[in-house]
Amino acid sequence: MHSLPDGYTALVIGASGTIGRAFQRAIAADPACAGVVALSRSTHPGFDLGDPHQFAAALSALPSDLSLVIDATGILSNDPAGPEKSLSAVQPQNLHRLMQINAVGPLMMLRELAPRLARGRCLYGKLSARVGSISDNRLGGWYSYRASKAALNMLLQTAAIELQRRLPGLVVAAMQPGTVRSPLSQRFVSAATDTVLPEEAALGLLAALDAIEPGPGARFVDYRGKTIPW
DSSP: OTTSOTTEEEEEETTTSHHHHHHHHHHHTOTTEEEEEEEOTTSSSOOOTTOGGGHHHHHTTSOSOEEEEEEOOOOSOSSTTOSOSSGGGOOHHHHHHHHIIIIIHHHHHHHHHGGGBOSSSEEEEEEOOGGGOSTTOOSOOOHHHHHHHHHHHHHHHHHHHHHHHHOTTEEEEEEEOOSBOSHHHHTTOOTTSOOBOHHHHHHHHHHHHHHOOOOSSOEEEETTSOBOOO
């Protein structure tokens, strides 16, 4: 992370997942990083994105000068059958659950983190998805996942505009990691689908995040550093 000062402190949220672990390892390997805190459902105290009341306790021991925050949390589907392929398959409880885990929970987490963000250059990256792009939606389907990621993107943009008034060095990015090879994605991809190793996705996204200049608002980028239309 060439744009961050020597001795910076980082946080990875969702560090127990495949790409979360890859982010943690990549950041820890940076000689300029003084320490990376890993936070997940299995840490103590842990947290549940469905219960924002837990966040304050989970974050209470964090340093107050975080220069790099990666939120690698998220859920693809709450239905054993997978993402909906048709309007008739949409169930309100699944839609509500994905909205909570993919959009509402992360925003409440960012709200709790905001006072702990460094006042100089500070990078905040949240895993999103290309399917959350409204202008790029040409295939339809995946209602709950698409909607939750589109909602997340709007919330990140809105939060960035506000937080950058107090923290002009803050970069906020919605990040598309590609189809990462993991147990989560395996059952939803075909042999013809282009996949990416978690280490490649993490390193690519960190480089893309590092290259972004602060404000105004958030950015939407993929692991190759390319901008995705909202």
